[in-house]
Amino acid sequence: MKVSMGSLGTSDLTVSIAQAIYQMEGSGPSTIATRNNNPGNLRSGVGQTGSNGGYAVFPDMATGWAAHALALSLPAEGVSGRR
Numbered sequence: 001m002k003v004s005m006g007s008l009g010t011s012d013l014t015v016s017i018a019q020a021i022y023q024m025e026g027s028g029p030s031t032i033a034t035r036n037n038n039p040g041n042l043r044s045g046v047g048q049t050g051s052n053g054g055y056a057v058f059p060d061m062a063t064g065w066a067a068h069a070l071a072l073s074l075p076a077e078g079v080s081g082r083r
Contacts, residue, residue: 018068037061040068 022039026032033041037058042048045067048056058064 014069014072018065018072021068021072037064038068039064040071042067042071046070 018040022033025039025041026034027039028034032053032055033039036052036055037060038045038056039061042056042064043054044051045056045058045064047058047063047067049059050057056064056067058067
């Protein structure tokens with residue numbers, strides 16, 4: 001699945017990395033990443049509505065992509081996602 005995250009203010013490199021992670025984590029219709037709308041298989045993330053199998057569940061794939069992009073961009077900015 002190709003996604004445009006340009007509106008999220010993410011770089012082309014972040015988008016490429018996010019898409020590669022989704023491909024490796026499992027992007028098929030029956031994978032936990034797809035069922036949970038969680039392309040990065042995040043354990044928690046901004047906008048999550050619940051959890052399933054230890055992974056965050058997002059209301060839709062767009063929210064999951066946004067959380068995935070944020071999780072990738074924080075370490076690049078020297079910020080930890082853990083508080």
